Amino acid sequence: MDKYEVVGLVGEGSFGRVFKANIRESKEIVALKVIRKCGRTQKEILSLRSECEIQRQLNHPNIIHMIDSFETESEIIVVTEFCQKDLHKILRKEGYLKEDQALGIVIDLVSALHYLHSHRVLHRDLKPQNVLLDENGVAKLCDFGFARSMSRGTHVLTSIKGTPLYMAPELIEEHPYDHNADLWSLGCIVYEMLIGVPPFITNSILHLVRLIRNEPIKWPNFLSSSCQDFLKGLLQKDPRQRLTWPYLHQHPFLQGKVFVDENICMPVPLTSELTNSQALAKENQKQEIILRSTAQNVKLLPCSVHAIEEQQRRLVAEQRRNGRRASLQTNNYVTHSNQGYSVTPRGYSVGSLSLVTYPFNVERANCITGVRHYGAQKVFNADELKIEKLTLEEPKCRCVPFESNAKTNDQIQKSENINENPKTVGVASLAEMFPNEPTLTTTPLETEEWLVFLQQSMEEVFEGDLESIRDKSFISMVTAPLTNPGASSQVIEYIACLLSLPYVEDHVSPAELRQIQQVYLEGKVIASLMFALKLLTSNLDYSASGDSFVDVSELGDDQLQALESVSLATSYFVYADLAFLSQFCDVVSMLHLELRLQALITLRRKRINIVTNFVAVLCHILKELPENASLVEEIVLTSQSPGEELHHMLTNENSILRSRSCMLLRLMGRFCCKSLRVFWNKELKNDLETLMYDSCQKVRSVCILSNNK
Template sequence: MEEYEVLEKIGEGSFGRVYKARHRHLRGLVALKFIPKIGRTETELQSLRHEFEIQKGLRHPNIVHVLGAFETFKELVVITEYVESDLYKLLEDGTLCEDKMRMVACQLLSALYYLHTDRILHRDIKPQNILLTCDGIIKLCDFGFARSMDLNTYVLTSVKGTPLYMAPEIIEEKPYDHNADLWSLGCILYELLVGSPPFCTTSLLQLIRKIRYETVPWPTNLSPGCLNLLQGLLEKDPRRRLSWPHLLEHPFLENKVLLPPEKLRPQLPLTTALTASQELAKEIQRQDLSQRMPFKNKVFTRALQRLEEYERRRNSAPVSQPKQAIAHPAAAFHSTQFNPAFGDWTRRQSAVTDIHHLPPAMDPRISERQQLLEKILETTRWRTKQNVADIDPLDAGTNPYNFILSEKALPISPRGQSTIPETVSPSQEAKIEAKETTVEVNAATAAAAAGPLLSKSLENEEWEEFLDGTLSDAIENPQTLEQRDLIAVVVAPLRNVNASPSLVERIATLLAVPWAGIDREDTVDEELIVRAYADTRVVPNLLYACKVMIQRRSGDNRSTGSIDSKKTDAELTADDLQSLEMLLGLMARLVHLRTTAEFINQFCDAVCVLDCAAAIHHLLSVDRRKAHAVGHILAILSHVLRTRAENVSVVQDILTQRDTNLVRLLSNRNPMIRSRCCTLIGYLSLRGTDKLKELGRQPVVVERVEQLLADSDPRVRQSATFAYRLLSGHKNRTGN
């Protein structure tokens, strides 16, 4: 790093940060891409290293050149040539004419021909991954999803890419080959001429349906040659799609595609026609992989089927219903606000009351399933004895300053990561391999795929219908939640500011199924579910959803992420608070899991990276409206202090945003709040920074803790004893 002078930040996202820099001696400009290791699995890190290896060996004028890469304890750093702009720069003045589109097409085709000749599939061609130099040269970048195919591999199955530019065969989750890249290219060329991709909608499920079933809307002002090229590239049947080597001969391109020298082409390039025996081998491989791909892993297909079933039910409902019938919950079965399987999520309490008075004509299974749902919702209210924060922190007879913690603090490695071994037992390794041999659907890809579609608007009803069906599947077969691809799709709406409280609550409820205490004959492999949740960043997504909900209701500064201190919790609706309780309850359960430290690490990282400290502090003020939500926060903060001493600054950031009213929490009528606040104060005194210790040792706080020694609730007395011993010990040591 000493060789480079960092000039400015030019980009930031979930992948990391990108800076413009200058070489101190050669004076050339470069781009430095910093990718944090924290929170990434070893599989993801290996995938990133694989991307660098692929790019380092590429030498082409239309591909961004990787100059080098190195690693630190915390980050992967990639050095690439600096490119000034991206493809959207060309669209600032509107769409392109055919001549300019031809220039872009020839350069991209040259890059793709070079890659496919070397048997490399890019698999994520989209405008954001196409850069533009000041000289008008197009450069392809971001090889995070690229795959180098060996000589015996003809087709792939893993779902990679961005749905707007994803080929139909990938959407249908069928085996595919390099022709998927050519479909993506066709989408981009179409967008340059028209101003939007061939199929464009803000609904993920509607997009899937459009790509599968609808025809491309062709503009009428294109020349025959241009139209023919686009129709060839956007052919839905990959076997009939315009491809190599015939693509190079298309008259619209005017022989302007730059090709690599013949002597540099490797054996069996993807750009030459296959022999009869190779075609046969490819077809056998395609059919074999199709048969081995289980239906339950086909997330797009299942989601679309649920949407179609939902629309069939809606269309078969009566056109109109008497108003007096709709007023009764039982009569609302055909409205969009009521689900016949699980009742009314937005007004759950009244639905539970009225469900026992359903007319005889209604489905008798509803009462049973409603009770099942209520069982799941209890995941945000685990019994006190199940929560680590409320287990007796003092061992009988121990010295008050050398007590035994209820849960042993996990040993910390020099990098701040848990030293719990991440090895997998042979039996579990076999399970994982058995799953991944059928189809590899990358979880991060699925989440990223939904992200662009969710950025502007969200079809809440469609997502709710999808989640209702998935919840039903998960109750009957909890192994459904072992699929990382499914979890990645499920959490995607949590990153959208337009997600309704009802939708957010559904997501949290679904994810809480494994710990809902539902009686089952078969056992659930919790470790595989935990791995799926960790790999798809469930905890950071839950935390971000909390922040969005609070900012949306409580007055915020979107540029700084701060929350208006003059606002109170009154702006949060009952539905908001119910959703927040679900989110925080699930987060607390995951953070307290004893089998892994990954969730608590992700929580601490997310508070800093997502700037959530103010939002969490704001939630402490809802203790009188939603005690359980505040109780979960107190439990998480205590757990951070108990097991993650190096992250004490996270607790400080949350509690010192403004003056935290500990006396108010200690005086709350709910004994759970009083108990957990005492536990937190004890850990503030034991492991907090000077600022935190000062907060917990205020005279009014100590006086209130002393009063709680005689509280009527035994849990409160126990926690108050723990806190008071530590506070009294401090007084004795300081001579007060």
Template sequence: MDKYEVIKLLGEGSFGRVYKAKMVSDSSFVALKVICKGRRSNKEIVGLRRECEIQKHLHHPNVIQMLDSFETPSEIVVVTEFAHKELNTILGKEGYLSEERAIPIIWDLVSALNYLHSHRVLHRDLKPQNILIDSKNRAKLCDFGFARNMSTGTHVLTSIKGTPLYMAPELIEEQPYDYKADLWSLGCIIHEQIQWPTFVSDNCITFLKGLLQKDPAKRINWDEILNHRLVKGHILICDDSTNMPLTRALSDKTLQVKEQQRNDNKFNFIEENHPIETEEWIVFLQKSMEEVINGEMTSLTQPNLTNIIVSPLRNTNTSPKVLIYVAKLLSVPFVIQGVSEETREQIRKVYLEVKLVPNLVYSSKLLMRVKSEENSSLSPSPSDSPLSVQSSYKNIVDLTDEDLQSLEHIYMLITHLIYSDNEFLSKNKLQVVIDLLAVLTHVLRVFPENLELIEKIVLNENNEGKSVNFVELLRHNDPLLKERACFFLLFLGKYLSPKKMEGLWNETVRETLEALMYDSIESVRNIGPWKN
């Protein structure tokens, strides 16, 4: 770092911090991207190194040039050329650009994307925040955190990457994709920056229609792009492409191989714990929430769309703020008026299909988990979570207000879903009962001041549903269930008043307990109430 003089902080996010700096040797300005290793898994660090490896080989006037990269014991530092503005900032201030101002930016972006694809690199996260404008008003593509260098034998990808607002339909529909996913994102950016519905030329309209074809097979290809009247003659093409650039039309034989890969590849919705940009996700979730409130339920009635919304629940880098918005959005159809019961039932079926409850529970575990180098590399898998075995969890005093709010919203939604439909319970109903007995026993043992709540549950004091049938529990074939039932009775006997205990006691319970004195399971024999 001695070669650089830091001037000011430009921005920060889940990736780290970016500083404006000056090179000591010649006083030229550079950007320093500083990424802390501390709370990142080995897999994430390997990904960061891969990003550097991809970017250092890219040399094009419309791609931010990486000048240097190095590591310290605690940080990875990437040094790039400095650009003065973000396209996102310009659009935030001005709202839109005239077509006359937008067209040079379009030329630059097409030039940058053509260069990447000619080198078999997919960017996979095109958005205004990743487009910089330098002092000469040239647009430059940056941030290659999600970029993928495709080997010559690979024709489609299956891992989800990118920002929901700019994500191609084939990704949302969980289909294998290729370079045309980048072209869709480019179309979204062009559409966003141009003023509508004022005059827009026919050339611009036809170019956008070509980029924003929902079916990637019908989407405009590189031959058509380079010969389109909007950009023809204005694209800066370098001559150093690879032997098999993605910009070249495929042979019939290669097309057959590509189609076979599409059929063979299973879509991998969770490839790694990639960074989650909090503000971008909140904008996406807020817009989705507005649609649902206004009666447009598509995002919650189609599993592939709902899966996009649910995906942050499985990511270790998701902030509590995003979790709050996810839980709120998924709860909206059950709290607003005007939603038919038929629609709500359809939404519940989708929630079952995307395994919403296991994902919600898993997200709460991730939120409570104390991150360490050992457990941060664990693969997020709600259905086969290693967290309960290998992870330690925060004390309640260490939780922030946002942590507590997110947990509240998550478990309110879980409670509602389970109350509305037993299908949301674990398929292993026996395990649910065993776990519930463990929770109730723990409450009695550690927080006996909550005895009144336990009494309401066990004695059915509100006359709702059935009271606990201890005979059925104690006579069950599962030894762990019998053991937990004995433990629970033991602590009930300690804290419940004699009068209320009499309400649970009868001759059948007594005979069952006496029989357990000779049970084949030693742990049941040793912990029964008769030992006291």
């Protein structure tokens, strides 16, 4: 670094930071791309080195020239030529470009891609942010973090790379792809330059997948015929029909101005038509990949959605790591006055959970009108977008609460003391319980991005649209942050509330609810919620091997709110289906959550709903799966003073807690008799007798049953 004098910070992104600097000897202005190694896997570091190696070998006027690269103990530094502006910033400022303005940039990009593809290099992340412009307005491609150099024998690739809004349909479908995927992305950039938005625009990745798969592109009527023909050629969803080499740079729209280096002598350039033998080899590779996918029972759409979401999470996590906001919707697009809207903050209430929503913009394109997306936004206030709030004191799911669903003594035909013949709790493996392997290294997520996405998903459910919530890939994507130590408490809270909504919305039919429950069961939603509970109660130095957790009295409001949401969702699920209850018992045992739950049911003063929800779950375990009574014992009876804790629960001012505590004691007297007898005392007996005259009729009814036992 001694060779360079840093002038100032230019920007931050998924890669790290970019600084403007001077070479001390020559005073030449350069860009220093500084990438921190900390928090990256060895595979990621190797990928960064590969990026440097690819870029080092490139030499073209429309590709950012790499001057040098070196490493320190903690960083990788890449030195390139300096460009002040990027296309993304220009479009944010201008909204769109006139056709003659855009043409020069298009010609430069086509020239750069011809050079890359001639050298069998795929960029795989073409987007406006990766198009820089120098002081003369010459466009240059940058950021080769996802670039791949294809060997001579490789004709197609399969790994999903790139930014979703600019991703080709074949990548979305997880089909084998080639250099034509770059040409689709080029088409998206050109479309955005001329229209103001990409061909498909949404905040939802799942919705984006559906749009790319099923929706036709809207073509404006204000473009020249040659320009529109050029765009239609690039944006063919079938890559076999897409405008490609060697015809692309000869298209009339480009007016024969594309610079093509005739001195390139690569053995098998991607810019030449394939010979018959090469075409056959390419088709064979495709078929082999498809056969392997079929043999493994790979479902393309769910897999691709998950892979895209994983890619997007990695990008926003890295941007978060570097202190920068990230968004699936990569530009703050200027919107048409009839299409865009802004939502002002307002509150949802799910059970006793309060969610404060965040402002966001959703842009729509309607290019058929011939009007570019340029103008004022329309702002709706909270009243115009009002959503009915739920004000539930107790879980209002479509299963009978345990107070009114308790089995009679005659119906309970279980052993008086399960401890005499205990059964194993953890029958499932961690791999089975967590189909999406938990992220055991802290990977921060972009909180606002996720909150906006989850809020929109909740609005869909409120409005009766259950398509997403019934989709397995959607649930897999939504629950992924629950197992990520980098997820914020608010994100966990919103996810739990979204998952709970079908249980409290009257418009959800029993058949629809059963379908949703099946998706939740297959997605191991309970396991993910319990993993989130572990993360919320873990020390900051959480690791997979450690089990250190915080003093619950020190938990912040956001953490407690998230835990309340998790506890409410858990109570809904376990009362709805015994399979959820079984999963709960398994995962609590596997993740060693007994002491954490024990601590949480002491939060009577801070968060009474957390206590009442988990006490309800413990009661349900004893009623329906009494073979797991030892799990309840470990949670309730292994604290320093279990008798005192039970006393506080029975005498609490909250009638729901008093009622459920009575029921818990009644069931423990049946199935945990020996262990409970150790801690039974006169104070507990007096508490039960007092509750027989409680002001709440429900408490009195349950207490009478408990005293009879």
